[in-house]
Amino acid sequence: MTSRLVDQLGAQSVAGATAAALAGQIRALILDGRLTVGERLPSERALALELRRSRSTMTRAYDLLEGDGYVARRQGGSTRVALPHAYISPREHEDESAIDLSIASMDSTPGLYDATVRSLPRLATLRGTSGYSLRGLPELRDAVAQRFTQRGVATSADEIIITSGALNALNLVLATMGRRGERAVVEQPTFPHALEAIRRHGYRLLPTPVDVEGWDAVHLSELLLESRPHIAYLIPDFHNPTGATLPDAARSRLAATARNTGTHLIVDETTAELDIDRGWAPRPMAAFGPHIITVGSMSKIAWGGMRLGWIRAERSLISRLLAVRPSFELGTALLEQCIAIELLAEMPALTAHVRSRLEAGRAAVAAGLETIEGVRMPHTNGGLSVWVDLGAPVSTLLSLAAREHRLILPPGPRFTTGGVLERRLRIPITLPPARTTEAMDRLRLAWTDVREGDFSHRDELPRAAVI
Known part of the structure; x- marks a missing residue:
């Protein structure tokens, strides 16, 4: 079994690398958050054996890393793993001139203010209560259930729990039904924080490939049948980061296979409403079986500052979730719930605004990438981002070069389980067009640095690097 460091590096990507280059790649993993502070790394001897390199090369790489802190x-x-004493976290000291492409989220919908004002009388009626709502307000659970029903799967309010965002929902599901040491199928690439949550709950990750053209249905089916995983985490609508959507027929086959293998499908619908011009709407995965657990969120269609999400599951699991939830959370903020009730009543206007914003963002990214030779942008029908093909395995190097131009840009491997997909880059389409244009200008400068050799894995990376 390979170490997590080698999984993250990717043995092929460091084949023949010098000690300085190897140190630079490990440093990039640390700065990017893929290796955590305090995490134990393999010994020099063990790393040399794994990479089939000389021990002196590993010693030199570790010496360079130690010298830089x-x-x-x-x-x-x-x-x-450590960080230099002079290192300043970007969250502690924001660089206001930097453009952050690590967060794919839009600013608030224009209707948020009015919805907030309209929600205040409802909030006022709750002042006489304890203020805790473990399951969620009945009106909001009913509104979420109605939205599922409108999309093609009959749902009642008692199949819904309101949570503090989709990631909070995922963690509640994992805390309730997780089994340490069991297998979990995950897409490659996928949402990085979901990978971290699933790994933290003790699962062994089994990746299945997804690209802009979609899923490898044969690989996914065979993986389920051969490994019989306990869970599978999927983003079937406007997949993050590729933008792909799983067709109805494939959903039906996947649900049937998972049912036969006893696999619980955890479906992330955070991006499900982010349609630009797909031209068709699949049925929710929940329509294909009671063993499917759905998590969703208001963050991408209303505002990231609204920490509000939900879980849809069969009633027996809802009871188990409610029993576990008080161990780490007593409910979701009432103000956000009251606002969400108002927003869900205006879904046509909300989705129209989202479509317009995403379309403008997509156009701005496309215009910027046209000026960068060798980079290919696939057509994307919706979602948060475009999954760009760089034409060469330089994603991490480009990410580091982008820092020099005050551009925060997570490399392709950030979205994977094992340091792969160095040819790929996720670029959000969620920023205002003018901001996106500036980001693409900075990306072009970083790309020129990489192509012309003006940037390489340096012995001295900036101590106040932004991540």
């Missing part, structure tokens, strides 16, 4: 070593002991 990115690892801490004890004589005869362990090597652990």
Whole structure:
């Protein structure tokens, strides 16, 4: 079994790399958050064996990292991830001139203010209550259930729990039904924080490929049948980051296979309403079986600042979720719930605004990428981003070069389980067009640096690097 460091590096990507280049790639993993502070790294001898390189090369790479403060070593002991003492986290000291493409989220819908004002009388009627709502307000659960019903799967309010966002919903599901040591199928690439949550709950991750053309249905089916995983985490609508959508027929086959293997499908619908011009609407995955658990959120269609999501599941699981939830949370904020009731009553206007914003963002990205030779942007019908093909495995290098131009740009491997997809880059289409145009100008400068050799894995990366 390979170490997590080698999984993240990708053995092929470091084949023949010098000690300085290897140190640079490990440093990139640390700055990008794929290796965590305090995490133990393999010994020099073990790493040399895994990579089939000389021990002296591994020693030199660790020496470089230690000299810059990115690892801490004890004589005869362990090597652990660290950060330089002068390092300033971007969350502690924001660089206002930087453009952050690590967050694919729009600003608030114009209707948010009016919805907030209209929600206040409802909130006022709740002042006489305890203020806790473990299951969620009945009116909001009913509104979410109605939205599922409108989309093609009959749903009642008692099949819904309101949560503090979709990631909170995923963690509640995993805390309730997780089994340490079991297998979990995940898409490759996928939402990085979901990977972290599933791994933190002790699952062994089994990746299945997804690209802009969609899923490898044969691979996914065979993976389920052969490994019989406990769970599978999927984003079937405007997949993050590729933008692909799983057709109805494939959904039906997948649900049937998962039912036969005893696999619980956890479906993330955070991006389900982000349609630009797909031209067709699939049925929700929940329509294909009671073993399917759906998580959703208001963050992408209303505002990221609204920490409100939900879980749709069969009633027996809802009861188990409610029993576990008080161990780490007593409910979702009432103000957000009151606002969401108002917003869900105006879904046509809300989705029309989202469509207009995403269409403008997509056009701005396309215009910017046209000026960057060698980069290919696939057509994207909706979702949060475009999954760009760089034409060469330089994503991490480009991400590091972008920092020099105050552009925060997560590389393709950030969305994977094992340091792969270095040819790919996720670019959000959610920023205002003018901001996107500026971001593409900075990306072009970083691309020129990489292509002309003006940027390489340096011994001295900026100590106040933004991530």
